[in-house]
Amino acid sequence: MKSDIKLIDYLAVRRSIPAFQMCEPGPEKAxxxxxxxxxxxxxxxxxxxxWRFIVYRGQQRARLGEELLKLALEKNPELSEEMIxxxxxxxxxxxxxxxxxxxxxxxxxxxxxxxxxxxxxxxxNVILAANAHGYVANWLTEWFAYDERAYPLLGIERGExxxxxxHIGSTTFPVIERPRPELAETVTWVGGED
Numbered sequence: 766m767k768s769d770i771k772l773i774d775y776l777a778v779r780r781s782i783p784a785f786q787m788c789e790p791g792p793e794k795a796x797x798x799x800x801x802x803x804x805x806x807x808x809x810x811x812x813x814x815x816w817r818f819i820v821y822r823g824q825q826r827a828r829l830g831e832e833l834l835k836l837a838l839e840k841n842p843e844l845s846e847e848m849i850x851x852x853x854x855x856x857x858x859x860x861x862x863x864x865x866x867x868x869x870x871x872x873x874x875x876x877x878x879x880x881x882x883x884x885x886x887x888x889x890n891v892i893l894a895a896n897a898h899g900y901v902a903n904w905l906t907e908w909f910a911y912d913e914r915a916y917p918l919l920g921i922e923r924g925e926x927x928x929x930x931x932h933i934g935s936t937t938f939p940v941i942e943r944p945r946p947e948l949a950e951t952v953t954w955v956g957g958e959d
Contacts, residue, residue, distance in 0.1 A: 780940065781892065782901035784858040787934035791822075791860025796898055800933075801863070803897070804890035807883055813872065815880035816887050816928065819864040819920045826856035832918050833909055855907060859932035863891055864919065867926045884928035891931040901936045904929045 792800060801818055809815070821829065834852040838844060844852070856862050865888045869880035888904050895902040909915035910927035921927060 775896070778940075778942075779893075779896070780943065781903040782936050782938070782940065784903045784905060784932040786936050786938040787859040787901060787903075787932060788937060789860050789935060791934045792895070792898060792900055794822075797822075797861060797863070797933075800891060800894040800898055803894040804887055807886040807890050809883050810879050811872070811875040813875060813880070815867065815869045815875075816884040817866050817868060819866060821856055821862040821864070822860070826862065829856045829918065830854055833915060836909070836912065836914055836918075855909070859903075859934040861933040863931040863933065864921070865891065865928040865931065866921055867928045868924070869926070870924060881928075888929040888931060891933075895931070895933045900933050902934075903932045905932060906930065 797820055801820075805814075830853045833855050834849060837848075837852045865884055867881055867884035869877045869884065871877065872880070892902040892904060906927060906929055909919065910930065913921075916922070916925075919927075
């Protein structure tokens with residue numbers, strides 16, 4: 766891998782594109798399946814696959830937005846027109862939205878924390894695989910990832926949690942770099958002479 770300059774170059778510029786900057790085309794079903802197949806190659810202690818995918822496409826995305834808007838209005842009937850539109854378009858910003866659902870739970874050998882981290886790694890791998898197929902992507906959670914009233918609507922089962930919603934599509938916007946932390950602020954060195 767060290768000699769694969771293409772991968773090194775990609776990692777040096779990898780970034781997420783905001784979902785509201787996405788447009789068609791999105792991946793077709795066969796491409797989505799390949800993206801998810803590649804994404805599934807994550808660290809998974811015990812080989813238990815403590816996660817699953819839900820793929821939202823087509824007109825169902827608009828229906829979900831309308832249903833989520835109803836839930837949002839139940840919580841806050843005074844939503845502004847702008848926020849009503851935001852809620853309505855939660856799933857239509859990108860052509861494809863993939864939910865990564867964590868099934869982490871008690872296990873005789875595998876700590877739940879490791880299972881959760883595997884789902885997190887899966888979210889990033891979906892982004893990387895989508896990028897490898899020429900699409901832009903963004904990992905979001907949003908309020909409904911934490912509101913269990915929305916779970917039946919989204920296909921989330923009892924005991925599951927949302928690790929993220931990965932929005933996938935194309936963009937016509939320029940890719941702009943954002944500030945990154947300096948290594949001196951995030952790295953602690955232990956040992957070594959150099």
